[in-house]
Amino acid sequence: MDPGKNLGGMSRTTMPAESKKIAAPGVFGKGRELTHLIRDESAKDSAEEKKRPWSIRKVDTQTIGKNRHKWSGHKVIVHLDMDAFFAAIEQQHCPQLKGQPVIIGGLPGYRGVVSTCSYEARVFGIKSAMPTAEAFRRCPVGIFLETSGSKYTYISIDVLNILREFSPILEPFSIDEAFVDITGIWERYGTPASMVKEMQMMIESRTGLTASAGIAHNKILAKMASGMDKPNGLTLVEPGTVGAFLENLPVETVWGIGPATQNALSQLGILTIGQLAMYDVYALRKIFGVHGAALHEIAHGRGDSTVTPYYHQxxxxxxxxxxxxxxxxxxxxxxxxxxxxxxxxxxxxxxxxxxxxxxxxxxxxxxxxxxxxxxxxxxxxxxxxxxxxxxxxxxxxxxxxxxxxxxxxxxxxxxxxxxxxxxxxxxxxxxxxxxxxxxxxxxxxxxxxxxxxxxxxxxxxxxxx
Structure with missing residues (x-):
């Protein structure tokens, strides 16, 4: 390789004096050395670092080792969920709407349902899929706006491009949600949580919008975790803490349980995920069919961990x-x-x-x-x-x-x-x-x-x- 060619955006001929060489046998062949660039932590470089998620950071090897042990044999899956996405975009594009109860989905005089709403509107009990007329009754001072699909799609693509800078294994789940597989990649950030925090900071710095995140070893747990600390929160569910995380959560927290299933489970005396996990799986299958067996699997923290990029879907x-x-x-x-x-x-x-x-x-x-x-x-x-x-x-x-x-x-x-x-x-x-x-x-x-x-x-x- 020509020593003057770029490596990660830096020329080898301009490598800092404090760069260190770390032996990495087996990475590029036994006995070869992998040069790691340890960047200066001065204020001059810190702003540039935030713009470069791919740059190599100084991390604590002991911290990496501890986290490797925790996640041994498991994937590390992230679910990113944009906070009040449509409403947040409208507030950003029109600053006068910031701090106001914004309700997206249709005008009060017309039929329709709420698509989403700002957190200021949620104080009034407004939620997705609520009829617009009911939303207006609860919040007559709300600002009702119709959806703007092209605008939301444009911002959604921006967010996906940011996530793609962190990991190529990215699965868009909806216009405001995505799964990211960071297995192995997180090590350059020290911990999975540190990497995801950088994702959140970069999304906010580039788009002005916030995202909540969940980290777990499969997609279902990661999605459940991302809704635990909104807005702009991060919930980490390590493989050894799954039981404690799920045990006391209400059954309606499970991805896929709607009002009808929740009511049916309630009649069986099942109010929490812990109670669902302890219920006889054959009885659940008899009542709910294959869906009952799937619910029992979720209650035990088991689920799909395959993140499928769009080009493989x-x-x-x-x-x-x-x-x-x-x-x-x-x-x-x-x-x-x-x-x-x-x-x-x-x-x-x-x-x-x-x-x-x-x-x-x-x-x-x-x-x-x-x-x-x-x-x-x-x-x-x-x-x-x-x-x-x-x-x-x-x-x-x-x-x-x-x-x-x-x-x-x-x-x-x-x-x-x-x-x-x-x-x-x-x-x-x-x-x-x-x-x-x-x-x-x-x-x-x-x-x-x-x-x-x-x-x-x-x-x-x-x-x-």
């Missing part, structure tokens, strides 16, 4: 959209009109991803919030908006209870496979699926240039039956 399993209607309605025409719009949105996303589908699912929610899902598996794969719409309407006609008002409808397609341009059999009276797909392709190209609202279907062109 499997294809999408489903694509769906749903909408809350402006008013509760039992009008079939209004419901069908909304299904038409949803089928167009789902179909466009599916084709843009290069898929076709064989299963269509309809979701509908009545005005009393009782929710039902019905699905149908087709004999042939389809990819046109019309095919999705017609199947959704058939499911609606077969399952909708007459004279009951509908609040929400949704369409999801699954059983996806890559579209290879193979012609489909003719399955409709007037137009075959192949012709309908060609129409959709042309409309997609127009929308790519002029926007999603530039072209749509004349309602009469969508036959209901």
């Amino acid at each position: 499997p294809h999408e399993k489903s694509i769906g959209h749903e909408t809350t209607l402006p008013n509760d309605t039992d009008s079939i025409d209004v419901i069908r009109a909304n299904l038409r719009v949803l089928s167009e949105r789902v179909g466009r996303r599916m084709r843009k991803s290069g898929y076709e589908t064989k299963r269509i699912k309809l979701k509908f929610r009545y005005s009393d919030f009782s929710t039902f899902s019905r699905e149908r598996t087709l004999t042939d794969y389809v990819r046109s908006d019309l095919a999705i719409f017609q199947q959704a309407v058939k499911l609606l006609d077969d399952n909708l209870q007459k004279a009951r008002a509908i609040r929400l409808v949704g369409i999801t397609v699954s059983h996806l496979r890559e579209f290879k341009g193979v012609a489909q059999v003719e399955i409709f009276e007037e137009l075959c699926e192949k012709k309908n797909s060609c129409i959709c392709d042309v409309m997609d190209k127009i929308k790519d240039i002029y926007g999603d609202k530039s072209i749509t279907y004349l309602s009469s062109s969508f036959r209901y039956k």
